[in-house]
Amino acid sequence: MTETNLTPALVSLLLLSLVATSSPAVGAAPGQHDGEAVSQTLQTDGTAPAATSPVALSAASEASFAEGTVRETVGDRATINITIGHGESGRLIAGTADKGYRAVIKFDDDDFDGEVSLRMNTYLAGNHTGSGERQAWSAEAGDDVERVNLTTEPLDEPIEPATYDLKVRTDGELQDIDLLVLSEPSVSSLAFGTAPGEQFGESRKEMNLTETDSVAMGDVLVATVHTQGVFGILDAQPGEDDTERFRSLVQSPNTSFSLELDKENWAREPPEVAIGRSFENDAFHVIPAPENDTVYVTMDPDALEFTDGRATVRADDRYEATFELDEDSQVISSDERVKATVQFTERSVTIEAGEEDQLRLPPTSNATVNGTTTVAPGTILNFRVRENEMFSQSIETTVQANRTFALPLNLSEVLPGANVSVSAYNYDAEARGYVRDPWTEPSEPTTPVSEPPLATTVEPTPTEADERTTNTTARPTTTENTPTTEETDASAGASTTETVTASPAAASNEPAGTTAQATTAEGPGFTGAVAGIALVGFALLVTRRREN
Structure with a gap:
């Protein structure tokens, strides 16, 4: 009987083969095999090439x-x-x-x-x-x-x-x-939006879309449908592009889309948009966005066809749109329906003229004229600026998201006092005004210049008035009898102050009933200390008269 010698490497290989063939495949329950074994590669200690089990291990790509x-x-x-x-x-x-x-x-x-x-x-x-x-x-x-x-x-x-x-x-x-x-599928919401008229037919990234329930005549009308469970159905529809497939979708039992005049303004059934004829008239451009569960149905209002034969939408018309995912599609257990309304308005531009309906513009390179509009954000507006009824410049600006605009003007070379007018091309909008003088007519209130504090008017207290003789007027005295007058410069903002020097005898000749008057002094030299000294002198004079 021949004795077979097994090397350690061969023993290891046999053991690993037994383990691999007895292990369940990935994902199988313990003790079960589904016949789908995971490939494994066995490595030696580095001195020999890698070995692979001929039973359960392979060189399959991972x-x-x-x-x-x-x-x-x-x-x-x-x-x-x-x-x-x-x-x-x-x-x-x-x-x-x-x-x-x-x-x-x-x-x-x-x-x-x-x-x-x-x-x-x-x-x-x-x-x-x-x-x-x-x-x-x-x-x-x-x-x-x-x-x-x-x-x-x-x-x-x-x-x-x-x-x-x-x-x-x-x-x-x-x-x-x-x-x-x-x-399971669902339909979340429907909302209207608008975009500049020239952007109809462009991709979603190129379109400046703003959500709103008011759309100006001539702008793009966009119905934004947030839904899940229609994109596979849409792909399965006949058509060469997304717009044609959407037409097939909404005219099938699976889903529906309608746009009709608001019933509140109609005594009978209001006219609807003829969807089929409108598609034929290229009034629709559909942009599916499955990455965010949204379908953008963009419409050219001027190309819409109506069931009553009207030519187009009209200003102040209010429409109601409905998108429905029907249970007949078999992807949903019951109908899912969403609605939204939108109103069309005239195209208009309003220039903000300010107080008294006049523009007051600074003679700078960054003057600004503001305004509002009904047209879609992203629309470019063109304006004509005239100086003293002479053509000066043509400027364009873009409507912002809140339908406002700011028109930049360079008036750095325009003299103050010049008349200026700003008007919008293709719109009945104009504002007139002038270039103001920044020195005599500042746009902002100036900061007041600091003035020396005014002297305080000293009034006698009721107690002092009761103790005085009512027919006596107190005046300060000096050793000289000659009246002296001191004047301050009125142009410097201070009032004229007169100091009268009188003898006691002259003071006693004052008519009865005269009361003491406090003098308000302004300007340099009249400080709190001077006021205090005058008050002390006044008190001494009253005391002396009592003693007499």
Whole structure:
């Protein structure tokens, strides 16, 4: 009997092979095998090449889900991102038989970037429309969906809102597992907005959209619908672009969109916008934005067709729009409906003239004229500026989000006193005024110059007045009898002060009934100290008269 010698390396390899073949696949329940083993590579201690188990281990390219659990709404498009070896191929298994839906999608990384993005139209998944499961799956540019195999029976209606398994395999080996969570559709809100008329037909990024319930004649009318569960349905509609597919969508049993005059102003049924004829007249441009669950329905009001034969919308008309996701679409259990109203107004511009309806502009390079308007924010307004009835300059400005504007003027070379007029092209708006003198007519109140404090007027208290003789007027005395007058400069802002010197005898000749008067002095020299000395002298004089 021949004895076989097993080297340590061979023993290790056999043990690892036994472990690999007895281990359950990733995602299987303990003790179960689903036949999808995860590939593994076994390394030696570095002295020999890597070894691979011939039973359960392979050199399959690694692959994984890039973003974890995928969440989407039934009726929308789910994006499943997979990381894989550069230029490699793989298979995605979506769903399980017990959930009634299971599909196998073979994909290729054609652009060798190591990333594959697969898109699942959840409205078409399950082949309930009869178009084939292949129509439900696509890949982003640079990648390719080679083949799709639906392993369960075709569904009678769209796939149910539920949680579905996701698995990715390469070379027959299971690489990663995750989940696809599908929820029920809903319609959240409808709001109106506007944009400059020349932006009709542009992309959402190029359009200056402002939400409002008031739209000027000639501007773009935008109905913004926030909804989930329509983007897959929209993709499944016939048409060469999003606008044509939206037309098919709203004229199908799945959804509806209407625009009619407000019923409050009509005794009978008000006229509606003829949706089909309006589409034919290029009145609509539709921009789906599934990344934020929004559909922008932009309209050219001048191109809308009406059921009563009217030519176009009219100023002061008020309209009500309705968007509905119908239960006949089978993606929703009951109708979801949202409404909004909007009113059309005349195009107008108002220039703010200020007090007395006159512009008072500074002779500077940054003078500004402000105003308001009814036109859409983002609109460019053109103005003509005249100086003394002579053409001076043409200026344009952009309407801000709150429908105001600021017109910059360069008046640095215009002399104060010159007449100025500002008018808007194509609008009945004009304001007149003049260039003010910044020295004699400042725009802001000037800061007052500091003045010396005024002297305080000293009034006798009631007690002092009761003790005095009522027919005596107190005056200060000096040793000289000659009256002396001192004057201060009135131009300096101070009043003239006279100091009269009289003898006691002259003081006694004052007529009866004369009361003491306090003098208010202004200007330099009359301080608190002087006022105090005068008060003391006055008290001494009163005391002396009492003694006499």
